Amino acid sequence: MGVYSMENLSRFNLIGSSPQFQAALRQIEKMACVDVPVLIIGETGTGKELAARALHYTGERAAGPFVPVNCGALTEALLESELFGHERGAFTDAKQASPGLAAEADGGTLFLDEVDALSLKAQAALLRFLQDGSYRRVGGSQVRHANVRVLVATNAALDQLVEARQFRRDLLYRINVLTLAMPSLRQRDGDARELAQAFLRRFCHQYRVQRQFHPDTFDYIARHDWPGNVRELENQVHRAFLLSDDGYLRLGANPLAAPIQASAPLPYKTAKARAIAEFEQRYVEGLLRCTEGNISRAAQLAGQDRSAFGKLVRKLDLQGMGRVLPNLVNKG
Incomplete structure (x- = not known):
């Protein structure tokens, strides 16, 4: 029974x-x-x-x-x-x-x-x-x-x-x-915030890194309609956790939707390539921070082969596309 x-x-x-x-x-x-x-x-x-x-x-x-x-x-x-x-x-x-x-x-x-x-x-x-x-x-x-x-x-x-x-x-x-x-999540008064905090605790435990929500995030959680319900909320928290640069999670920001500063509109292919490159940089840096530079673990979290992920890390570093934690990338 x-x-x-x-x-x-x-x-x-x-x-x-x-x-x-x-x-x-x-x-x-x-x-x-x-x-x-x-x-x-x-x-x-x-x-x-x-x-x-x-x-x-x-x-x-x-x-x-x-x-x-x-x-x-x-x-x-x-x-x-x-x-x-x-x-x-x-x-x-x-x-x-x-x-x-x-x-x-x-x-x-x-x-x-x-x-x-x-x-x-x-x-x-x-x-x-x-x-x-x-x-x-x-x-x-x-x-x-x-x-x-x-x-x-x-x-x-x-x-x-x-x-x-x-x-x-x-x-x-x-x-x-x-x-x-x-x-649906929009029918569940107050549950979105409670769920978001539960997901944050889980990811802090999973990645062994402490993060917290930016104060503005709770306003977004309350306003957003959550058409994808709990799954959408979990994915947003997960993404924000991995891409956090300062220890704060900001939900609702799409890395690929950030405006590109240029004196004139860029051609579509150029703009797309730049947005993807910027996303790759933030994503890889976020994973390396979460895993303290352990490439094997970062590759596992990204769902990639270690060799392929290592090549991506080296590509970002060789092309000078920002910080890739050079003092940590040899771990794992």
Whole structure:
């Protein structure tokens, strides 16, 4: 039996004190106790997958696997195979049999994100699976079973897709036993500031560097509409943290949008090259400061090969494009 306390939900990065968000947390707490499908709705970046993980890990299936599937990232040809597996030789690239994600989630939870991206054929297969847990691998005839809880998420209006005959009505009824609505950040009074401070603490711990928000930043946080919701806020805090020159984070500044001082307008390619060069300089310097000049760690944070990142550091230094911490760049 899971432990369903509101305090436990913060470990899933479900952070916020607004009445709107607290109401959503209470719904998660209730829905975790019942083993039925849940349709999680909300705008992009509102934390639908975080909510799904909380439903799983505070529920009775917590000891089982949690298997997320981004339906929008899979082609129609591969989606059914990914979900339910395939037999060897079922199609050209099927060199060996694959059990599929439904089998992988047996005993746990299968989370289908962007469920509106499922083709009508895949929707039919999912409907059969939801009815009794049975399915067939692509290219196979044997009926198999998996005991899973299915959670689905979408930022689309499924009822409108039903009317447009792009989503099955019977499938909507099947997945919509319970509906969890994740509020947008602009609906969550005061939560943006609370989240920003939580992200700052996380990045200070992650990079082992202390930073703080510039006082003007909180006015921006309160004014901004946050169309990308929590994900946009997190990315802005992360970017500002990496590019800080003086220990203060200033949100809302786009390094590529800074005006270029020139006596006459520059040609497009020249202006673009200069803006990119200035961004590269600030970005690399920010990473090197955060890692105290450790190139290996900086390359890892940038998601680049160390050799390629080292070449970028040397290029900036050789071209005299500002400070690249010459006393530190040999570390790592």
